[in-house]
Amino acid sequence: MSRTGSGKKSVYIWAGVISGIGCLIMMAFPSVALSAARRGIALWANSVLPALLPFFICANFMTALGLPAQIGRIFEAPFQKLFRAPGVSAFVFAVSITSGYPMGAKLIGDLGRRKEITRIEAKKMLAFCSTSGPLFMLGAVGAGMLASTAAGAVIALSHYLGALLNGLLCSFLVSERSMVPSRAQPAETGLKKGSLLDLFTDSMMAAFCSLGIICGYIVLFMTLTDFIELAGMLEHIRSDWGRSLVKGLLEMTVGCSGISGGGDLNLLYQCVLCSFMISFGGLSVCAQSMSMLAGLKISTAYYIAVKMSHGLLAAAVARLIGPPILGGEALEAFSFSKEEIVSGLGFFSQLLFSTKMVIMIVILFVLTILLEKLLRWVHESFRNHCGV
Numbered sequence: 001m002s003r004t005g006s007g008k009k010s011v012y013i014w015a016g017v018i019s020g021i022g023c024l025i026m027m028a029f030p031s032v033a034l035s036a037a038r039r040g041i042a043l044w045a046n047s048v049l050p051a052l053l054p055f056f057i058c059a060n061f062m063t064a065l066g067l068p069a070q071i072g073r074i075f076e077a078p079f080q081k082l083f084r085a086p087g088v089s090a091f092v093f094a095v096s097i098t099s100g101y102p103m104g105a106k107l108i109g110d111l112g113r114r115k116e117i118t119r120i121e122a123k124k125m126l127a128f129c130s131t132s133g134p135l136f137m138l139g140a141v142g143a144g145m146l147a148s149t150a151a152g153a154v155i156a157l158s159h160y161l162g163a164l165l166n167g168l169l170c171s172f173l174v175s176e177r178s179m180v181p182s183r184a185q186p187a188e189t190g191l192k193k194g195s196l197l198d199l200f201t202d203s204m205m206a207a208f209c210s211l212g213i214i215c216g217y218i219v220l221f222m223t224l225t226d227f228i229e230l231a232g233m234l235e236h237i238r239s240d241w242g243r244s245l246v247k248g249l250l251e252m253t254v255g256c257s258g259i260s261g262g263g264d265l266n267l268l269y270q271c272v273l274c275s276f277m278i279s280f281g282g283l284s285v286c287a288q289s290m291s292m293l294a295g296l297k298i299s300t301a302y303y304i305a306v307k308m309s310h311g312l313l314a315a316a317v318a319r320l321i322g323p324p325i326l327g328g329e330a331l332e333a334f335s336f337s338k339e340e341i342v343s344g345l346g347f348f349s350q351l352l353f354s355t356k357m358v359i360m361i362v363i364l365f366v367l368t369i370l371l372e373k374l375l376r377w378v379h380e381s382f383r384n385h386c387g388v
Helices: 003-028 030-065 067-083 089-099 103-113 119-126 134-145 149-173 196-230 240-250 252-260 267-280 282-292 300-326 328-333 338-350 355-386
Strands: none
Touching: 003 030, 030 067, 030 089, 030 103, 030 196, 067 089, 067 149, 089 103, 103 119, 103 282, 119 149, 119 300, 134 149, 134 252, 134 267, 149 267, 149 300, 196 240, 196 282, 240 252, 240 267, 240 282, 252 267, 252 282, 267 300, 282 300
16 A cells, blocks of 8 residues: 555544544533534524525526626736736625625635636635625624724724735745646636526525535534533633633634633734634634635645734734724724614615625626626727728
8 A cells, every 4th residue: 555545544544533532522521512512503593594695695606607707807907916816806805705704715616616717826816815704893793792893993904904915925925836727718618507597596505505514614613612621721821812812713703702801901902813813714714614615626734824824914904003993083983882883884784794795796797897898899889980
């Protein structure tokens, strides 16, 4: 047997041993396992499923229709210059920042499996197209956990600026030498065959399958976090924020909640740590995203490295922009409750985490495509009329 095959077999053996130990531990402490599973499923059913299901269905349907590839033709030049990434990145980034994890990774995975982007392009896109949603940062973390909408603004701004900086950084660091054969041109990408009803039904089935995988990972990491606490593995960490940071490396929501209750940190450094954890995403988001990237041959180590880079950049940005936003008059200007934020947004509060936001994005992109074709037609007509 080759050395590679032997090493792979050893990994499988250790995975089986660890799984068996996990089953024994859950049998020994069934109440802890049951409680964690209930909380994980409740979180998925009450927050993740209603928030992501419309986006997943619409994203699958748009990808099947070839809309991202058509949009990519328009944004190809600027995104190639800035990020050395395909123009379709504009579509993926727009959907990612409105819907949150792991939507960006899912779209990248879909495009990669359809051969519309190369593996190297997918790796570059992951640097800035895998983000959290605004409502989670502004509402849940800022106004909810930290009781400060100014803090939510700092976290959201640093998160998205960190993503763009990370994209610029990775555009120079990711090598082009191992690039697979060029992707098909947008006009040549093959659309899935079948009626629109068949395509939409397939999109719904794929969405539920993806969300089922996400549910499993949420329950897994919720259970893992509870057993780590039960074993007392965090007791040697003296500071509350240190323990919360370790939890956040596993599951970012748990970590942010712990940071908000830590009395040994001021608001600025709470924002810095929350920005880092949300931008990194935690191993739970990493596992969810890697399941969406199946088939692209992108290593887990690369994803963790690129998200760690995003987290560090976002934390640095939060440290820089935090003082002017959180201090003095700016703090008073942002001092609204969560309810006031939602009511103040008016119509836009109904768009966040809803199908309406996806529909608006699609309409804007379609209008952009139509405008481009209209301008091209006018230009060609003018040239023909003038005999140029």
